[in-house]
Amino acid sequence: MQEYKIMQYGDLNDEQKEQAVEIFMEGFGHMMTFSKDRNALKTLFFNIMHASLFVCYIEGAKVLGIMGIATNRERPLKFDCDICVKLFGKIKGKIISKQMNAIFQKQVVKGERELYIDVLATAGNARGKGVATTLLNYAFDLKEYDIYFIEVFSKNETALRLYKKSGFLVHKKEKFSPLILQGAGYPIMMKKEIF
Numbered sequence: 001m002q003e004y005k006i007m008q009y010g011d012l013n014d015e016q017k018e019q020a021v022e023i024f025m026e027g028f029g030h031m032m033t034f035s036k037d038r039n040a041l042k043t044l045f046f047n048i049m050h051a052s053l054f055v056c057y058i059e060g061a062k063v064l065g066i067m068g069i070a071t072n073r074e075r076p077l078k079f080d081c082d083i084c085v086k087l088f089g090k091i092k093g094k095i096i097s098k099q100m101n102a103i104f105q106k107q108v109v110k111g112e113r114e115l116y117i118d119v120l121a122t123a124g125n126a127r128g129k130g131v132a133t134t135l136l137n138y139a140f141d142l143k144e145y146d147i148y149f150i151e152v153f154s155k156n157e158t159a160l161r162l163y164k165k166s167g168f169l170v171h172k173k174e175k176f177s178p179l180i181l182q183g184a185g186y187p188i189m190m191k192k193e194i195f
Contacts, residue, residue, distance in 0.1 A: 004059045006138050010051025012063070019063035019123075020056050021045045027121030034096050040087045047083050050076040054119070055138060057131050065131035068119030069139060070108050076118050077104045108149070115145040120159075136166050140194060148192045154185030168192045 009020060021042050032041055050068070053076035057065035068076030079100040085093030108116040117139060122131045139148065150168060152159045168190035 002059045004057055004064075004134065006135070007056050007058055008052045009049050009054035009056060009066075012056060016056070016058070016061065016063050017046055017049075018042070020049065020054070020066050023063060023066050023121050023123050024049070024119065026124060028119065034092075034100070035088060044079075044083060044087055045077075048078060048080055050074070050078070055135065057122075057135055063123070064126040064129075065122040065135050066119060067117060067135040067139065070116040070118045072107060072109050072111060072114060075105055075108065075116075079104065109147075111147065113145050114147045114149065115139060115142065117148065117150040120150070132162055133166065136162075140166075140192075146194045148194070150190050150192075151187050152190065154188055156185070160188070163190050166192070 007016075009017065012020065024045055025038070025042060029038070029041060035041055053070065053074060054066060054068045056063045056067075070076060077100075079097045081094060081097040084097040087093065088096055104118075108118070117136070120132055120135060139145070148168070149171070150163055152163060154160075154173075169192070170188055171191035172189040174187045174189075
């Protein structure tokens, strides 16, 4: 592995932010079914990714991985109504903002010492090179947290292997989730405790 650094999204330059958004779109864009306009979606995420709750793995000047973390008070994606209206129109923008925030602003952990890995994605050309593991280890080294959660779909065997190797254990399975219809399997909540 080359020399790398972990930086908060807010400290990136615009080109690096665009790279981070591209990685997000590669990993999660298919779930953003409210618009087929890829440029509008990229503009949206460029502007709504939380400055400090998104961290990026960088080699040289290139972003190769991203991780969004959520606490019991804040999550890393908040769909700003004004930005949504500007990009998608008044009515559709307000609906998108309201519906997406109902999902992405819902509290996911309750305790002060709990952290939820909301987003974890690696650039296609950097997969299998330790980028995601390095980002997870960054989270595990945050001294204010000792209980970690991450969710993965049952058919994502590569991610399941990575999370198990990183010390996560299956906490809860949602075998009757409506997301099963998307073909990714059922959601599995995983948990890791560090004491």
